[in-house]
Amino acid sequence: MSKTASSTVPATVPLEEQLEWQRAMLEIRFFEEECHRMFARGLVRGSTHLAAGQEAVNVGACRALRPTDLMACTYRGHAAVLAKGAPLDRCFGEILGKAEGLCRGKGGSMHLTDMSVGAIGSFAIIGAHLPIVLGTAYAEVYRGSDGVSLCFFGDGSTNIGAFHESLNLAAIWKLPVVFVCENNLYGEFSPIAHTTPVDELVVRADAYGMPGVRIDGMDIGVVHTTVSEAVARARAGEGPTFIEAMTYRYKGHSRADPGAYRPEGELERWLERDPLILHERALLAQGVEQTVLDEMRATAERTVADALERAMSWADPAPETRLEDVYA
Amino acid sequence: MSKTASSTVPATVPLEEQLEWQRAMLEIRFFEEECHRMFARGLVRGSTHLAAGQEAVNVGACRALRPTDLMACTYRGHAAVLAKGAPLDRCFGEILGKAEGLCRGKGGSMHLTDMSVGAIGSFAIIGAHLPIVLGTAYAEVYRGSDGVSLCFFGDGSTNIGAFHESLNLAAIWKLPVVFVCENNLYGEFSPIAHTTPVDELVVRADAYGMPGVRIDGMDIGVVHTTVSEAVARARAGEGPTFIEAMTYRYKGHSRADPGAYRPEGELERWLERDPLILHERALLAQGVEQTVLDEMRATAERTVADALERAMSWADPAPETRLEDVYA
Amino acid sequence: MSRTITYREAVVEALADAMEEDETVFLFGEDVAEAGGPFKLSEGLLERFGPRRVRDTPISEQAIVGTAIGASLSGLRPVAEIMFADFAAVCFDGIVNELAKYRYMTGGQVDVPATIRLGNGAGAGFAAQHSQSVENWFLNVPGLKIAVPGTPADAYGLLRAAIRDPDPVLVFEHKHLFNHKGEVADTPEVVELGRAEVVRAGSDVTLVATQLMRHRALEAAELLAGEGVSVEVIDPRTLVPLDLETIGASLDRTNRLVIAQECSHDGSWGATLVSRLMADRFEMLDAPPLIVGGDETPIPYAGGLEELWIPSVERIADGVRRTLAF
């Protein structure tokens, strides 16, 4: 890997927007690092799944959407939900189980949801959300609007029944859905080749007559361009697209997992193509000053730290709130 | 369609065996016709689904199996279960809800099962049996034996989640399964194009890196040859195969359905290629006398009528038997 | 003014009226559109409302339930049909883990006004996998509402209420009642969810039943009237919410409880009802509550066996007699 490799700059994206991408990726990376520390300190219940390494997929894809478009993601969803615009502090708050958390402390790390920004849910049952975006997408068709629903899911999730039913229905109904497979090579502790008899998951799109493309998920420019095209097709009523974004999670599957099953040197090779580094190089190549980027990084770090501090100061949910929100 | 079209004669199959195919198809056809009359007379409870027109698929495939190989089929399963060797009278008996029915009257038309001949079940929940043959097939691998499991299912069933999970697992575990899709163009009242975004279902095999082939399901010779090859590969440890057999059901979906949704002339076109006619021509071409075939037909008709008469004479299940067979 | 229609006609009419009333209501499922429904429960609706609002799906129940959830999130009022209620098993996750919990897990961010209609019940020889009374699978799943209409009026009224409701409602339509006829008003009423109906007043024993059992319970009550026994028959109509007040008030007068249900005992709504009533009204009871139900077996195919499995009028009457004799 060349030391000067950089992300691909889409000609049509203003530099200002490209800077926003970097800012978003930085905040997400710092957010995840805080989460990592929070577990260590016993502040996070249940499990948590970090997306560090996959930011270019989430940010590149979400920034190809309008704010009114919808997005569903997995339990490894902090990055996606933040990329769609959820506030840092309320995300922290939810993970900490606070009353002001996004879901009033009822969802937790695996279930971050912010309907107000179109982040309709983080789903922890494999495949569960793919059928759900069929409905949000059909609602757009129903109303004659041109909104799009984007759905993230992992490589391992392509083996579950709901995946199949969803791609089929989306295709036959020509729904405005963009399916983005975050292929990070592993499902839990299993390398994809251990569970899946095809080398490229994108071939599965053919089973539904659906356009499919496999891309470099570390390159935010490529992600953004590809998703933008798929979104445009969806808006134009031309139906769904399947995108397989090759990426990598730097941490183990969940907090308990050190990732010992990985071949030596694999992580290191991927780290060289860290999306933050690649995109920083692209920005530098476009004339952005290093100092601007350094300051952006420092600001992001501070912003995240402040958000966490705020969230930590919030109250726990009142006992009686546990009985609310079951029915209207 | 040429008036002299006939089924393809596989060079390696003795004439005697080919005559057996015809005999089996005739018995099945007469069996189904009796069923049709039985409903009309109110002798069949629930629903029933006739396979008339699809006999070549069931007989051609099952006769490519050893008696010890296993077979699972759908609620449209009379033909398959008989083709695998279940006795006519006990099949009638089950449909009539008799004590001596295959399943002691507990299963009915949709659930004919005869473990003693390797007919492990007829399944009425779409897709339910595909996962089950994974287990029977793995048991062969487990024991180091070379048995094969064959699984019939309809075109419409390729859109349900269990289909996907099953083909994937069969492929990654290289299981000795032959998946035979009986593509009769309709799922209930819906033409396949209404529900499925690909023209040929066989493309779905690629999603699992599985060999797939689409064949003429009215030609028993072609079915037999194709399935035999797949069975040989399975026995040799080379894994599963997907076969899409193009066929047609002459009756509606179930007893209540007159099939009004079919385009005019469609049924007639398929009837011209009736598997019994095609195969009769092939036998004649090989020098079998028409009188032999006529006699075979008459015998089959009589055999079926006798079986029905026997079954009708059997007793209803004793009341207390309803409480048996829940646990061992 | 009122008229007599079948349960099936009531369902079709409710769907049509709901779609007429509210542009966000739409119906989908397997063969509901061009074929008018596998049980003809949507006959004529495609012609009337077009394919945008009456849609056929592939054989993909997970996708069907998911579509209902997603459309709800986006502010529509989807009505999904699951042909045989037993098929709820292939989309169980969507119903119990997503649909039921969506509002709660998001801290109340959304309404989820989906209606799922399912063809319930035994009696026609469809055997063990197409005859179950599936409402019992969902009792331990807070977040769902459950309607079990037993008459044309309730089939209409509960379905209308379900579609208007901001929460997910499972509506179990009983296959063996599709041709059953009953009175409905010219403009049929919407039936509030959570209100039991006292179908027949009585003073000696409270007999609770739904769907097919409601009718057999009524017959049993008439039979017993001839023996001088006064049976109060109550149909809860929805199991969630459950109208404990109406049932409890009856019990306070009769002091005896019999439940007739078309399912086995364990994990059933009848057992649930007994337990709830015991907690509140233990001292009101003069006899042990008695459940007349199906055997603890799958449902057999053969006519004679299925008939024995489903509680008969005679078995129900006998349960009442035993309770009175206690």
Added chain:
Amino acid sequence: MSRTITYREAVVEALADAMEEDETVFLFGEDVAEAGGPFKLSEGLLERFGPRRVRDTPISEQAIVGTAIGASLSGLRPVAEIMFADFAAVCFDGIVNELAKYRYMTGGQVDVPATIRLGNGAGAGFAAQHSQSVENWFLNVPGLKIAVPGTPADAYGLLRAAIRDPDPVLVFEHKHLFNHKGEVADTPEVVELGRAEVVRAGSDVTLVATQLMRHRALEAAELLAGEGVSVEVIDPRTLVPLDLETIGASLDRTNRLVIAQECSHDGSWGATLVSRLMADRFEMLDAPPLIVGGDETPIPYAGGLEELWIPSVERIADGVRRTLAF
């Protein structure tokens, strides 16, 4: 001689011993082989028994359950792992419509000796979809057996019995007990399915509880002993078959029943038990049976809320006090 091991170790040992005893036993599921199980419940088994008998699967629960059924039909004794019990929802059809009914629908042509192990229960902040006590979904499904071990000895003994059993058994292993330690014999015993354990003898009230609740019930009993109340604690250990005799005999002495359960009320095993006992022992009771359970809500994530949802020792003790005060 006996030793102290964890619940987790008991499961691993049971699996190993079963595989050692019977060549037809094999284990499969997601990450059970190379990773030793997501909860480390199969650690070391791949190394010991090889990939033929300890196998990883794709994320395909329907395929997993189907494999278990098919392998059973072919005479093997499959042990399938469903990681979180909540995921039973994605393979519900295989369990309730196929596995449970196979013997019956074929008129007894086959044994179906499959064992399905599922990670059950709350307490660690996994939220609404990874914390449920899922045994309740299966109560109205005749044909299944249901084991709910609460101690290392039972985790071992019931799993061994389940694997030997000719019928399908769901074994719910409680996630919050994996590190719980307890005594087992050097050669641990196989525990017959359908036999409750009287965990603590007492004379004033019968307190029935399983899994995590069993331990809290015991603590509550100790607490109450200090108040002069003698509580008999019974763990049914299997819900199907259910040992009504042992529980009933206790009730005949104590005349008071409290149930502690880690689930909401409706459709629960507790409600089922109340209803069954009422039918037989109505006159034995001096107070209404009382169920201490989870709220009628999904399970919340936040620590403080989840803690309130799961019955605490204090809430259980309070239930007993109220029952005695009746």
